[in-house]
Amino acid sequence: MLGRNPKQRTCDSKTILFCPYCGTKLDSDAKFCKHCGSPVDRTETEPFQAREQEYAGKMIKCPACGEDIPSFTAVCPSCGHEIRGSRATNSVQELSYKLEHTSSDKAKANLIRTFPIPNTREDILEFMILASTNIENSYQPEVSEAWSVQFEQAFSKAKIFYGDDPKVWECYNLYLTKKKQAQKRMEQEQKRQHFEQRISKIEKIFQSDKGNAIPALIAAVILLIIPFLMIIPSSISHMTKEHQLENLTEEVQTYIEDGNFEMARIMANQIIDDSNWSDESRQKWDSIRESLLESITKQEILVGEKIYAGLSSKEVEGKNYSEIVDHFKQQGFTDIKTEKIEDLVTGWLTKDGEVENVTINGLSDFEKESIFEPDAKIVVFYHTFK
Structure with missing residues (x-):
């Protein structure tokens, strides 16, 4: 068996040889490939031919740790970070917008049936809630049936990826309840239409x-x-x-x-x-x-783990510092300090113990609805005698 000439690559004045049969890197004095055993003919060398690399698709990485994420992954296998998708959330919102601006029931049903079910947990839950609600709210059997079909598809996907999540089953129970209500409403609608048809027949009889x-x-x-x-x-x-x-x-x-x-x-x-x-x-x-x-x-x-300030930066000014300290303690803050502002003359413009200002994590401007961690650093500055 005659051997083929090995492929060559020159890098930093060195020639790197590769097996022409399987592509394995060869030793400099190799006569046979150590991987496939094929003979290597060194009498002639073919022109340099670079090996090409192509990518078949996108590589998705965890935003928390940077590890590669396989397709349809709910949680990063390396760090446990939950994988979420903003595009899917936007697509659910876009579907709602398109349905609001579509008048034809057939077109609505087609939009619903062709909507791609998202993969992330939060988006699947949002879509399942949306579908359940619209199954009940839709007055057209074709549209209601389209929502039902899509819900079943979303639920099947949710069971595969998030079967242990109790919220998936809460959504399913909600769907069953809404579907029963929708069936009752459809029956009432059919009775109403039947009543209108009878009235129309009576009208034609009298007109004749x-x-x-x-x-x-x-x-x-x-x-x-x-x-x-x-x-x-x-x-x-x-x-x-x-x-x-x-x-x-x-x-x-x-x-x-x-x-x-x-x-x-x-x-x-x-x-x-x-x-x-x-x-x-x-x-x-x-x-x-x-x-x-x-x-x-x-x-x-x-x-x-977060709490309200309870008082704004404007509301604390002029009050007694002990009252302000007690307030923040009652709110649940744990790191509260006081700083004296010693005045040469206290009592004319300011009172002893009067609060000048308060800072929370260095912020001197905050609202009573502002939210902070319990261990946020609070400093109460107040006036006193020198």
Whole structure:
């Protein structure tokens, strides 16, 4: 068996040889490849031919430790950092925006069915909540079915990657509840449409018998009543929406009480009156939503590792320093110091013990809603006699 000429590469005045069969690096005096055993012919050398490298795709790295992350990874295998995706979050928001500006039910269903399910935990949960809510809110079977199909797909993916996460199953239980409610509402809608069809048939019957005054009179009465009857389904729809939002509000409050602030925030963001019933109704539910979100933020701080200042930098000025020290202790701060400002004459312009200013982590300008760590460094500067 005749050997092929080895491939050559020149680097820093040295020639590096590679096996022409398998590409293994060869020793300088090798006659056979140590990897595949093929003979190497050194009588002739082929022209230098650089080895080419190509990349098949993108390399994703952990933002915390820099290690390579495999596809569909929920948590970095090296440091445990949770992998999140801002693009997926934006895509969910973009889907909501497109649906709001799409009037055709067929187009809406197509948008929903072709939406790519995100991979990260927070985005899958957000999409599952969005799908569950819209399954109940949609008045068109085609759109509702599209949401249901997409939810099932998202849930299947969530079980694979986050099957041990209790929030995945909370979302699934929510979906089952919303789907039952949607089925009941669909049945009511079908009954309403059936009622309208019967009224239409009665109207045609009386219109065909114009020679008889009594049927014509009855038909006229029915025609007068029909507009009022048409208002009833709209009113019922609004009442149903109000009931849905009330139930949603109760669910948010329950999550807050249980300390599940993540689910509470996701659910609270779904409290939107899109029934177009009235501006007053929309403003009412907007106010309720904002109030709940504010409550969630406050509760997160109370049970978390951060606390409010409680007083603004303007409010502490002029008060007795001991009162201010006690206030910050009650708020939960642990690193509080006092600094004297010794005046030549105290009592004319300032009082003994009067606070000049307070700094928190070096900040002399803060609001009472400002949030700090419990061990934030607080210095109270106050006036006293020299």
